[in-house]
Amino acid sequence: MVSQIIRPFAILAGVCALLSQVTAHYTFPGLIVNGVRTPDWVNVRRTNNYNTQAPVTDVTSADFRCYDSQTGPATASTITVAAGSTLGIACDQTIYHPGVINVYMAKAPSGNVTSFNGDGAVWFKVYQITAQTNGGTSITFPAQNLPSVSFTVPRNLPSGQYLVRMEALALHAAGTFQGAQWYISCGQIQVTGGGNGNPGPLVSIPGVYTGNEPGILLNIYYPVPATYVQPGPAVWSG
Ligand SMILES: *[C@@H]1O[C@H](CO)[C@@H](O)[C@H](O)[C@H]1NC(C)=O
Numbered sequence: 001m002v003s004q005i006i007r008p009f010a011i012l013a014g015v016c017a018l019l020s021q022v023t024a025h026y027t028f029p030g031l032i033v034n035g036v037r038t039p040d041w042v043n044v045r046r047t048n049n050y051n052t053q054a055p056v057t058d059v060t061s062a063d064f065r066c067y068d069s070q071t072g073p074a075t076a077s078t079i080t081v082a083a084g085s086t087l088g089i090a091c092d093q094t095i096y097h098p099g100v101i102n103v104y105m106a107k108a109p110s111g112n113v114t115s116f117n118g119d120g121a122v123w124f125k126v127y128q129i130t131a132q133t134n135g136g137t138s139i140t141f142p143a144q145n146l147p148s149v150s151f152t153v154p155r156n157l158p159s160g161q162y163l164v165r166m167e168a169l170a171l172h173a174a175g176t177f178q179g180a181q182w183y184i185s186c187g188q189i190q191v192t193g194g195g196n197g198n199p200g201p202l203v204s205i206p207g208v209y210t211g212n213e214p215g216i217l218l219n220i221y222y223p224v225p226a227t228y229v230q231p232g233p234a235v236w237s238g
């Protein structure tokens with residue numbers, strides 16, 4: 001009798017453990033252009049983790065850029081986006097972990113983003129969602145649980161082809177070096193109707209972080225951080 005009562009709970013607990021593993025990690029396989037979600041891995045370069053959803057933890061690895069060392073860079077087509085319009089980057093579920101967002105872009109110097117691998121100091125930040133602190137009482141993460149992230153493509157951004165790199169930094173295990181988890185993908189867009197802006201500061205990726213930054217190596221639980229320092233350069237808004 002007792003075992004008949006306990007067993008369904010044991011099974012339920014097992015299912016929950018399985019579900020929580022499945023939902024713990026995520027990818028960003030789609031863009032949202034003119035309000036329309038593109039299919040998975042069509043305008044976003046397929047990442048190594050398209051099956052496992054596992055994060056990158058080494059900010060110096062080649063995979064810290066577009067996470068495509070195994071899948072290869074030339075897996076996506078390029079979609080047209082007007083300067084000044086809203087561009088979304090869609091998660092395969094929701095941004096499960098507490099953490100912050102940075103979105104970087106880099107212009108293909110040849111004009112062809114398909115053959116552009118993002119080498120050199122070519123990346124600038126176009127958007128971020130940071131953490132909210134209040135002197136040590138609480139820390140909250142507005143990006144947590146979002147199904148997508150949207151931002152305005154700067155109106156003064158020069159027309160041309162660009163990589164758009166999503167970087168979702170999960171901080172739940174960031175108290176030890178390389179405990180922070182990065183969920184990364186690179187979309188390919190052609191910006192039209194742009195301007196004469198001069199985006200910057202420009203950084204290299206990898207290279208932009210060491211992993212020791214106060215916004216990357218920190219315990220978000222105890223003591224509650226009094227402040228939070230968003231990693232990376234300032235946002236260029238055009
Ligand atoms: C862009 O680069 C890709 C990959 O190198 C190549 O296959 C394609 O033909 C190029 N497109 C143009 C318009 O040159």
Ligand SMILES: [Cu+2]
Pocket residue numbers: 023024025026096097
């Ligand atoms: Cu996870």
